[in-house]
Amino acid sequence: MPDPHPPFCPPPLIIREALLCPPGGEIKPCDIFLREGIIAAVGPARSIDVPSEIQTLSATGLYLFPSFIDAHVHLREPGHEYKEDIASGLGAAAHGGFGTVLAMANTKPCNDAASVTRFMRERAELSWPHGPRLLPVGALTVGLAGTTLSPMGELARAGCVAFSNDGVPVANTEIFRRGMEYAAQWGKIVIDHCEDPFLTMDAHMNEGNMSGRLGVKGHPSVAEALHVARDILLAEYLDLPVHLAHISCRQSVELLWFARRKGIKVTAETCPHYLFLDETALDGYNANAKINPPLRSAEDVTALRKALANGLFDMLATDHAPHAAHEKEDTLDAAPSGVIGLETAVPLTFALVRDKEISLSAFLELWHYGPARVFHLPCVNFSPGDSADIFLFDPDQEWTVSRETLRSKSLNTPFLNSVMRGRVVAHWLGGHRVV
């Protein structure tokens, strides 16, 4: 007689009284039964009877969320493993509540060849066999140089789920247009890092009161908005979708509302740091707050928060961008741009739910259903048969962001040493417990 639970099949588990919010439903305490890697049954608290030998987990007071999807991370492998590697980056994802991450192409070599795509996927499967899943984003142009389209057919066949020149904006609009068209050939969407590079040359922070005071060259918000406008108009003209990464300013929000009203196929994300920090975080030349696009003015933060509450954004993303301590410990102009975010994103943004700025279902839309829809990924509806990709979140557990608490190799976050409220306490992927 065969073993009913071979080693590759996780043992069954019943989670009792977790707070669950199914799509279109209301939040209530539920039981959920996991078996053979899928959700076998969901029902009201204490309603599911299982044999007594089944492992039981009491989750009273904890939220049960579908594993989140982060559409924008930099895992630095291959080439910059001293900042992060795929194993450590996926560890940070698992502990942050993310079961799927879209990894950007600006590695070394960059992901403009199928061999790099396959390498990234193999590294992910070897280090975290049950997930989190790494979905590579292919380079839009060869070498991210913005001049020649990358072999997107081969990249898509190797597993790239989207294409982007993230980090190196495409200044040439003709190339960008052809990239959108050619990506569509393979059923893929282009993710754009919106920035007019001529307006931002040698800039290190937002152009505004703080840059004026610190004597630092400023990155004007209009540099982002110009390319947001460009992409919206191209999307309408070509009748093709485009996804806009890490939106950071008021003008972009206003343009996106225009696109929404016109029914143009533009989707967009913003990041937790743009919702909770403004340019004053750069005071004292704090390189851990140096990001591209930069932290903007208080007025921009207000506009983003309002847009988020009104449902403008399709998703949130972290733009997790690790850098080694010695790189960030330098003058502001010498330090590289980027902050890590995988492990702080969920506690930070859950505060918006706690403070009733957004509903719990909007929160789940932003971190799971939205990105699943835009990138055509499976989602967890809490229906029997769904993959058991779920995590438990304790909304009140407090912890301090530090070397001891973070899984990422790097510590470049403006939230270093601050206290987070809310933490992932357990995480299953395909029914396997990864946290």
Place this chain on the structure above:
Amino acid sequence: MIHTKWRHKDLLDTDDLAPDEVTLLLDTAREFQEINTRPVKKVPTLRGKGVVLFFAENSTRTKTSFDVAGKRLSADTFALSKSGSSIAKGESLKDTALTLQAMAPDIIVIRHSSSGAARFLADRLSCSVVNAGDGWHAHPTQALLDAYTLREYWQGDMGGKSLLIVGDITHSRVARSNIHLLNLLGLSVRVHGPRTLLPLDIHNWPVAVYSNLDEAVAGVDAVMCLRLQLERQQAGLLPDLAEYATFFCVTKRHMAMAAPGAPLLHPGPINRGLEIASDLADAPESRILDQVTAGVALRMAVLFTLGMRNEP
């Protein structure tokens, strides 16, 4: 206030200073100015103290001024420049700082092309750090010597006076430090320059912005010209230098429209015929050489104040 009660480890910018602290520095500079007129221009005050002159950006005037100031106080001054040093070999600023610290200086004077570099050092070192110019950010000893020059010229009567700064404000650490300090001392500050060389947020600064030089200079009590860095034109911020001279060069005609006897300042080195008319540079209203003389006394005051702050 006395020097042993000085509360600042470092001098990074003028916005750290309270009015009575500025007064103490200027009064101290006045005493040292007297030493500089003696036949033997040296006192033993800082004997045994080490002052490192760490100039990671080219400078002759400021570096020499600090060197002379240190030597006249009998401090041992050590110069470290960028070319030929470990910085040119790719050493990070943090490691340069730690290396300097290990040599146990009492004061490090730093000039660096990155805004915030002086603060970066000050945050990591236990010795005093004096900012001798960091990027576009601050140049506090220049602002203090400018204030000293004006105070001497006006025989102590600073309050209610007005001063016009003409030129490239965006990229000027001299302008930033002066705007803080002159406001602190009760002056009203006017600025004028091409729109491409004014910060976007200038309307939030404590200055009055003028779009026309004739209007800007009318009735003003003092004028400060800023050096135009020639690379601003190459960066596309200006059409050409001749056009700049036509519209933004301060001339004798402009000084005639200012308040009678208004002095002209310039942090140097000057571009004759570009931001300042050649004959004006040589005219009596030009106090440029007074500024240089004041620079030594003022820097003596700064080194003395920081060097003595922990003395019993």
